[in-house]
Amino acid sequence: xxxxxxxxxxxxxxxxxxxxxxxxxxxxxxxxxxxxxxxxxxxxxxxxxxxxxxxxxxxxxxxxxxxxxxxxxxxxxxxxxxxxxxxxxxxxxxxxxxxxxxxxxxxxxxxxxxxxxxxxxxxxxxxxxxxxxxxxxxxxxxxxxxxxxxxxxxxxxxxxxxxxxxxxxxxxxxxxxxxxxxxxxxxxxxxxxxxxxxxxxxxxxxxxxxxxxxxxxxxxxxxxxxxxxxxxxxxxxxxxxxxxxxxxxx
Amino acid sequence: xxxxxxxxxxxxxxxxxxxxxxxxxxxxxxxxxxxxxxxxxxxxxxxxxxxxxxxxxxxxxxxxxxxxxxxxxxxxxxxxxxxxxxxxxxxxxxxxxxxxxxxxxxxxxxxxxxxxxxxxxxxxxxxxxxxxxxxxxxxxxxxxxxxxxxxxxxxxxxxxxxxxxxxxxxxxxxxxxxxxxxxxxxxxxxxxxxxxxxxxxxxxxxxxxxxxxxxxxxxxxxxxxxxxxxxxxxxxxxxxxxxxxxxxxx
DNA sequence: ATATAGATCTCGTCA
DNA sequence: TGACGAGGTCTATAT
Numbered sequence: 001x002x003x004x005x006x007x008x009x010x011x012x013x014x015x016x017x018x019x020x021x022x023x024x025x026x027x028x029x030x031x032x033x034x035x036x037x038x039x040x041x042x043x044x045x046x047x048x049x050x051x052x053x054x055x056x057x058x059x060x061x062x063x064x065x066x067x068x069x070x071x072x073x074x075x076x077x078x079x080x081x082x083x084x085x086x087x088x089x090x091x092x093x094x095x096x097x098x099x100x101x102x103x104x105x106x107x108x109x110x111x112x113x114x115x116x117x118x119x120x121x122x123x124x125x126x127x128x129x130x131x132x133x134x135x136x137x138x139x140x141x142x143x144x145x146x147x148x149x150x151x152x153x154x155x156x157x158x159x160x161x162x163x164x165x166x167x168x169x170x171x172x173x174x175x176x177x178x179x180x181x182x183x184x185x186x187x188x189x190x191x192x193x194x195x196x197x198x199x200x201x202x203x204x205x206x207x208x209x210x211x212x213x214x215x216x217x218x219x220x221x222x223x224x225x226x227x228x229x230x231x232x233x234x235x236x237x238x239x240x241x242x243x244x245x246x247x248x249x250x
Numbered sequence: 251x252x253x254x255x256x257x258x259x260x261x262x263x264x265x266x267x268x269x270x271x272x273x274x275x276x277x278x279x280x281x282x283x284x285x286x287x288x289x290x291x292x293x294x295x296x297x298x299x300x301x302x303x304x305x306x307x308x309x310x311x312x313x314x315x316x317x318x319x320x321x322x323x324x325x326x327x328x329x330x331x332x333x334x335x336x337x338x339x340x341x342x343x344x345x346x347x348x349x350x351x352x353x354x355x356x357x358x359x360x361x362x363x364x365x366x367x368x369x370x371x372x373x374x375x376x377x378x379x380x381x382x383x384x385x386x387x388x389x390x391x392x393x394x395x396x397x398x399x400x401x402x403x404x405x406x407x408x409x410x411x412x413x414x415x416x417x418x419x420x421x422x423x424x425x426x427x428x429x430x431x432x433x434x435x436x437x438x439x440x441x442x443x444x445x446x447x448x449x450x451x452x453x454x455x456x457x458x459x460x461x462x463x464x465x466x467x468x469x470x471x472x473x474x475x476x477x478x479x480x481x482x483x484x485x486x487x488x489x490x491x492x493x494x495x496x497x498x499x500x
Numbered sequence: 501a502t503a504t505a506g507a508t509c510t511c512g513t514c515a
Numbered sequence: 516t517g518a519c520g521a522g523g524t525c526t527a528t529a530t
Binding site: 282284285286287288314317318319320344346406427429430431464465466 | 517518519520522523524525529
């Protein structure tokens with residue numbers, strides 16, 4: 001495909017005005033200025049301009065965009081007298097600027113995409129805290145949950161309850177590996193509760209519930225008198241088989 | 251553009267075999283199973299298959315992909331007897347599976363992208379800690395930095411030094427707003443140093459250096475006897491003007 | 501491989 | 516709008 005600069009400019013501006021999703025591949029140089037500044041030398045990239053004017057610049061490898069602009073960006077194409085082409089993007093409220101010198105366009109497509117669907121996810125930390133709330137014996141025998149996802153001034157405590165001696169128990173759960181920040185997070189909640197209820201340290205138990213915990217995190221947990229309970233994340237829906245038998249389970 | 255299933259399958263597999271970057275727009279349903287499970291009902295999406303077999307599924311809005319697969323994924327296209335088409339992606343080592351029922355393809359392009367460039371970024375937290383190391387008066391008069399980015403057993407301490415009384419000072423810097431986790435992070439470092447050097451609490455000062463700090467974080471900081479120093483993130487390169495005069499500065 | 505922390509994090513949620 | 520925390524975070528770096 002050959003595409004001259006004027007054709008590129010026309011296609012971009014027309015599609016952008018219609019809030020189409022635009023994608024093109026090109027050889028380019030990229031400058032960004034805003035919360036940080038960056039420069040990316042010449043190379044081939046894939047550029048996406050979304051319906052909400054989110055802009056993504058992707059290299060041929062890697063999951064994350066190498067450069068991007070948030071939704072609400074203004075897009076312009078400018079041609080210089082010397083025959084150079086620039087894609088100039090600005091988001092004034094955010095003080096973000098992204099500029100590309102486009103040396104060569106490999107292809108360009110645009111289309112009006114319609115999608116009102118929201119994703120449904122199972123197996124999150126929220127599912128895990130719900131599992132613990134509904135199956136308190138997974139923490140220990142005698143544990144009585146009182147609240148879940150308590151997002152008050154005490155903090156966003158996953159599960160709170162009492163043990164068989166009536167002592168307050170605060171549970172922080174992690175889906176995967178519990179690390180140092182998980183321990184400090186638990187500690188922060190315990191201290192908030194202590195302060196707000198005027199309790200002493202030995203009147204509150206802190207429990208970190210996760211599949212596993214790192215050695216350093218374990219040490220810090222013990223140093224602070226907290227406990228670790230090994231809990232597997234909730235069993236997800238069965239992987240649907242090749243006949244899609246269980247697709248309807250969603 | 252009209253494209254039948256066999257043509258789609260052929261184009262995908264051919265381009266994937268050549269490690270081209272593939273992008274197509276389609277109406278589809280998406281299932282994911284791996285670290286979690288998800289379902290996304292029918293809608294229009296943009297799908298990218300990169301040279302390293304990273305796969306991204308994007309909705310028309312938003313910066314983040316709604317589904318993705320990490321590099322090294324195996325891609326297949328399967329046609330059912332009933333005329334249905336599926337893009338089946340699997341990453342066996344990661345136990346990740348992504349499957350799409352593709353109802354209609356709006357467009358498809360692929361191209362062999364070459365890009366050996368690495369991005370250059372200014373204005374990161376690392377730049378900020380370097381600025382403080384080289385301009386210690388920004389912390390306070392008499393501050394003498396000793397180490398930077400100390401990633402030893404003591405932790406990843408941004409800047410460490412001594413004040414004009416010879417007391418140990420630990421600085422944690424944040425580019426933007428310092429929040430509760432920044433305070434607990436600082437606290438963790440101070441405690442590690444205290445423990446490793448056998449120092450008492452009043453022998454170590456902890457300073458949080460950032461442009462601003464939240465009210466709750468400020469309170470926690472004071473509760474723990476730490477200090478806040480207002481520091482602006484490093485001045486970036488001047489925004490290049492419209493004549494690209496300063497582009498060569500990179 | 502694991503551990504640790506930053507990120508122009510993004511995204512959702514709630515006061 | 517800001518604050519707070521989760522994320523299939525991703526990515527880079529060090530051990």
